Amino acid sequence: MPVPNPAVTEFLMSRRSRPAKTLAAPVPTREDLGPILTAAARTPDHGMLQPWRFIVLPPAAMPRIADLAESFGTDDTSRKKGRKQFELGTLAVAVIASPKPSDKIPQMEQILSAGAVCLALLNAAQAAGWGANWLTGWVSHHAAFGAAFGLTEGEFIAGFIHIGTETMEPADRPRPDIDALTTWIGA
Incomplete structure (x- = not known):
């Protein structure tokens, strides 16, 4: 018989x-x-390929990264959006998808494992009492921006x-209608 863990269920719900x-500051220490x-x-x-890795971006690095993001923008809107993501940031962890060669x-x-790491990192930070947010945006998919982080061929920023x-605690938002999204297959 399963043994429920109501505290974890309540946290996830x-x-x-x-x-x-x-x-804002303070941010997590090392x-x-x-x-x-x-x-x-x-x-x-x-x-057990570990097809992901982490790059920690501490507050002191954020102005340089904001400048970098702005420099790769293709128009005023993308330059402003790229800059803002890091200019307003306190600490960020870049989750790098790093697929490995495998026949199996x-x-x-x-x-998908790298995406799961992003959500697990978000949840772990919040479970530890921190506020957290997973962002992507055009900078995540920009090859030259990624190259500035030392990404190798085939790697990309998952988030x-x-x-x-x-x-501040944000208001909750509407949640999906699970019944509308779920199909049960009969025998």
Whole structure:
């Protein structure tokens, strides 16, 4: 018989991302971040390939990264949006999808694992009491921006998990109609 864990269920049922622009200092220290990254790395990983890695972007790096993002924008809107993602940031962890060559584990499974790491990192940060938000945007998919982070061929940014002290609790938003999204297959 299953043994429920009501505290975890309640956390998952009520969890809500905190907008990155509402996060402030203090941010997690290296010591605070260790258990959060460890929890995120417990993500399902078929074949134990570890098809992801982390790059921590501390507050001191954010102005340089904001400048970098702005420099790769193709128009005023993208330049402003790219800059704003990091200019307003406190600390972020870039989750790098890093698929490995494998005859047994399809690349798609490895990419899905990297996405699962993003959500696990978000949840672990929030479970530790921090506000957190998972952002992507055009900068995540821009090859030259990624190259500035030392990404190798085949790697890409699965997301930036911004972590800090929440300054406000956002209102909940409408949630999906599970019955409308679920199909049960009969015998």
